[in-house]
Amino acid sequence: MTVISETIEQDLYVTIKNGLKSLHFDGQSIQSAMDVDDPYVLALGYSQTMMGFLLFQAQPAHLLIVGLGGGSLPKYCYKYLPGCKVITLEINPEVIALRNEFFIPKDNERFKIIQADAVEHFAKGSASADVIMLDAYNKDGLPAELASESYYDHCRMALSEQGVLVVNLWGTDAKLSIYLERLRRVFNGRIWYCRAFNSYNVIVFASNDENHKINWIKLLFAASKLEADHALDLQGIVRRLRAGLVYVG
Numbered sequence: 286m287t288v289i290s291e292t293i294e295q296d297l298y299v300t301i302k303n304g305l306k307s308l309h310f311d312g313q314s315i316q317s318a319m320d321v322d323d324p325y326v327l328a329l330g331y332s333q334t335m336m337g338f339l340l341f342q343a344q345p346a347h348l349l350i351v352g353l354g355g356g357s358l359p360k361y362c363y364k365y366l367p368g369c370k371v372i373t374l375e376i377n378p379e380v381i382a383l384r385n386e387f388f389i390p391k392d393n394e395r396f397k398i399i400q401a402d403a404v405e406h407f408a409k410g411s412a413s414a415d416v417i418m419l420d421a422y423n424k425d426g427l428p429a430e431l432a433s434e435s436y437y438d439h440c441r442m443a444l445s446e447q448g449v450l451v452v453n454l455w456g457t458d459a460k461l462s463i464y465l466e467r468l469r470r471v472f473n474g475r476i477w478y479c480r481a482f483n484s485y486n487v488i489v490f491a492s493n494d495e496n497h498k499i500n501w502i503k504l505l506f507a508a509s510k511l512e513a514d515h516a517l518d519l520q521g522i523v524r525r526l527r528a529g530l531v532y533v534g
Contacts, residue, residue: 296424297379299386306387308355308380310424317355317387324388325364326516330482331453332357337522338416339511340504341449341492345369345415349443351403351431352421353380356389363396365515372414373398374406377423404430407439414443418451427455434467441471444493456485465489479525482518490526501527 300307305328307318318328327333335358338345346369350359353375363371375381378400390396399406403421406412417440421431430436432454440450450472454464468476468491475497478489501523508519 297383299383306355308383308387310422316422317357319355319357319387325360327357327361329357330484331486331488332361332420333517334479334481334486334488334522334525335418335420335451335453336361336515336517337488337490337519337526338418338449338451339515339517340508340519340523341490341497342416342447343507343511347414347445348372348416348418349374349412349414350418350420352419353384353389353398354420355387356384357387358418358420359396359398360387360389363390370395371397374401374403376400376402376421404436404439407436407443410439410442412443413445414448415445416449416451417444418453420453427458432460432464432467434471437467437471441491441493446493447497448493450489450491450493452489452491453481454487454489456480456487461487477526479522479529482521 296310298309300309301321304321305318306321308316310316320326320328327336345366348362348369348371350371350373353359353373359371359373362369375398381398381400384398392398419431444450452468454461465478468489472491472493475492476489478487481488505520505523508523511519
């Protein structure tokens with residue numbers, strides 16, 4: 286049985302089903318989901334896979350997330366990366382207004398939610414981070430301005446020298462290959478991607494390190510060590526990246 290929350294903001298609504306509280310923009314998809322018994326766990330496969338950035342940046346000092354949703358990624362990073370400052374950009378004030386529904390922490394010295402247009406924010410050149418995560422969708426899907434080559438380039442310029450960009454894309458999007466080619470050009474070929482766990486999402490990791498080269502054996506070993514601190518299948522992400530798993534389970 287699905288219970289619809291009394292909290293409904295225009296096109297947004299929250300449901301509770303089988304122990305999961307979910308944010309929706311429409312009746313077709315789930316934008317974010319929270320385990321009501323463990324609000325900080327990553328309940329969806331795509332968000333688990335996005336945490337694969339740890340394979341490239343195990344201890345970022347500054348993380349910037351575009352797209353709040355139900356706050357799954359900001360909350361997880363805030364709790365499990367205690368040395369990291371987590372800033373989230375969200376353009377929609379109605380989404381921010383739902384933060385208490387999803388137990389999103391209050392703003393403090395290490396955690397902040399900013400209402401802002403991400404395109405304008407990056408174009409100003411004031412953003413900087415070791416990891417940037419792009420997870421911004423609306424009821425119509427991925428906004429074109431958040432997948433342009435200039436936008437990806439502004440994100441790259443905001444990254445530190447060894448910084449990593451993580452992009453959540455929809456695997457059945459007709460423009461998927463176009464987005465991947467844009468990222469490949471911007472990062473001079475230093476991109477790796479795979480299909481997320483249990484979903485059609487494709488997660489892309491792009492390295493800003495001009496000298497970065499992947500040693501798959503070392504990466505698998507690093508994933509094993511990281512799993513001691515993170516309840517994530519990071520070794521599974523390594524295997525998917527190496528195999529280039531996108532359209533198969």
